[in-house]
Amino acid sequence: MVAVRMMSFIAAQNLPPSMAPDFSPSSIKMPSRNSDLVFVVNPRGANGKTGKEWKKLLPFLRSRLSSDCNICESFTSGPCHATDITREAIREGANAVIAVGGDGTLHEVVNGFFWQGKPVSSHSEKSAHTTALGLIPLGTGSDFARTFGWKNDPYEAIERIAKGLRSRVDVGVITAEDKEPHYFINVADIHLTAKAGYYASRYKTLGNLCYVIGTLQAFMGHKNVDLRIDDGDWMNYDQVTALCIGNAKYFGGGMKITPNAYPSSGSLEVVVLQDFRWYDFLLKLHRLYNGTHLSVKNVTSRSVHSIEVEQIDHGDNIHIQSDGEHLGFLPRKLCIIPGAIEMLA
Numbered sequence: 001m002v003a004v005r006m007m008s009f010i011a012a013q014n015l016p017p018s019m020a021p022d023f024s025p026s027s028i029k030m031p032s033r034n035s036d037l038v039f040v041v042n043p044r045g046a047n048g049k050t051g052k053e054w055k056k057l058l059p060f061l062r063s064r065l066s067s068d069c070n071i072c073e074s075f076t077s078g079p080c081h082a083t084d085i086t087r088e089a090i091r092e093g094a095n096a097v098i099a100v101g102g103d104g105t106l107h108e109v110v111n112g113f114f115w116q117g118k119p120v121s122s123h124s125e126k127s128a129h130t131t132a133l134g135l136i137p138l139g140t141g142s143d144f145a146r147t148f149g150w151k152n153d154p155y156e157a158i159e160r161i162a163k164g165l166r167s168r169v170d171v172g173v174i175t176a177e178d179k180e181p182h183y184f185i186n187v188a189d190i191h192l193t194a195k196a197g198y199y200a201s202r203y204k205t206l207g208n209l210c211y212v213i214g215t216l217q218a219f220m221g222h223k224n225v226d227l228r229i230d231d232g233d234w235m236n237y238d239q240v241t242a243l244c245i246g247n248a249k250y251f252g253g254g255m256k257i258t259p260n261a262y263p264s265s266g267s268l269e270v271v272v273l274q275d276f277r278w279y280d281f282l283l284k285l286h287r288l289y290n291g292t293h294l295s296v297k298n299v300t301s302r303s304v305h306s307i308e309v310e311q312i313d314h315g316d317n318i319h320i321q322s323d324g325e326h327l328g329f330l331p332r333k334l335c336i337i338p339g340a341i342e343m344l345a
C-alpha cells in the first residue's frame with residue numbers, strides 16, 4: 001500500500017493552470033478532509049481523448065467545485081491502477097471518488113470499493129460519511145452512463161457532482177472457487193460477446209464501430225456451446241452464443257442488450273442468445289441497439305438475484321468478462337448486492 005500512497009494523488013486545488021499536471025502519476029498531497037473529491041483520470045481513455053478533455057475541463061471544474069471541496073486528481077498509470085487509487089482514497093476518508101474515462105475506468109474504480117470480499121471503509125473510526133462513487137463519462141462506449149440518459153458531456157457531469165445528490169446503486173459480484181470476488185456495475189457477459197470485447201479493444205481508434213468489428217471478428221472460428229445454468233433450478237441451454245447478465249442496460253457502444261435492467265432494481269437481467277451466426281448478428285443488429293431483440297427467436301430473458309453457469313462440453317474454454325474486463329473461464333457464480341454503493345447521480 002505504501003507504493004500506492006506514494007504515487008496516487010495530485011491535489012489540484014490552488015495550483016495555477018500553468019502547473020496543470022502532465023498525467024504522470026506523482027504525489028503532492030493525500031486527501032485529508034471529508035470534502036475531498038478524488039478524480040481518477042485515465043489519460044489513455046477514448047484513445048487519449050479523455051486526457052485532452054480533462055485538461056480543458058479542469059479550470060471550469062476548479063471554479064465550479066473548489067469553493068466547497070478539495071479537488072484531488074490522480075492519473076492512472078495502467079490497468080488496475082484506478083482500483084488501488086480508489087481503495088486508498090476511501091481509506092483516507094474521501095467524500096467521493098469520481099471515475100473520469102470510460103466503462104473500463106468506472107469498472108476499476110467500482111472494484112476499488114471492495115477488498116477481499118468486503119466494502120472498503122475509512123481508516124478513521126470517527127468518519128461519519130461513506131465515500132460516494134461519481135462518474136464523468138469520457139470513454140469510447142461510456143455505456144453505463146446511457147442507462148441514466150447521461151451523455152459524454154463533462155459539464156453536465158460536473159453539475160451532478162456539484163449537486164451532491166446520492167442514490168444507492170446495486171453492484172454485481174462474480175465468484176469462482178479459489179478466486180477473489182470480482183465486481184461489475186454494468187454488464188457481465190459470457191462466450192461470444194466476451195471475446196468480442198477483447199477484439200474491440202484493438203480498434204478503439206474507430207470509436208463505437210470497434211464493438212461491431214470486434215463482434216464479427218469474434219465470430220471467426222466461434223462455436224456455440226451447451227451450458228448448464230442455475231437461476232433457481234439447473235437447466236441445460238443448447239448452443240449458447242452469448243449469455244449477458246446486466247445490472248444496467250447497455251454494452252458494446254450503445255447496444256441495449258439487457259433492456260429491463262436498472263442499477264437500483266435489486267435484480268440482474270439475464271439475456272441468453274442461442275444458435276446465433278454472424279449473419280444473424282448483422283441482420284438483428286438494429287434490434288440489439290434499440291433493445292427489441294428479446295422477441296427474436298432464440299433470445300430469452302429473465303430477472304434473477306443470482307445465477308451459476310457451468311460448461312457441459314469441456315472442449316473449448318468459454319470466456320467471461322466483467323464490464324469489459326476479461327476474467328478467465330467458467331464455472332462462475334454471479335449475484336446481485338442491492339444498494340452496494342452510493343452514487344452521485
Ligand SMILES: Nc1ncnc2c1ncn2[C@@H]1O[C@H](COP(=O)(O)OP(=O)(O)OP(=O)(O)O)[C@@H](O)[C@H]1O
Nearest residue numbers: 045046076077079101102103104105139140141142
Ligand atoms: N495510463 C494508462 N495507459 C494505458 N491504459 C490504461 C491507463 N490507465 C488505464 N488504462 C486502461 O485503459 C482501459 C480503457 O479505458 P476506458 O474504459 O477509460 O476507456 P475506453 O475503453 O475508451 O472507454 P469504454 O470502456 O467506455 O469503451 C481501462 O480498462 C484501463 O485498464
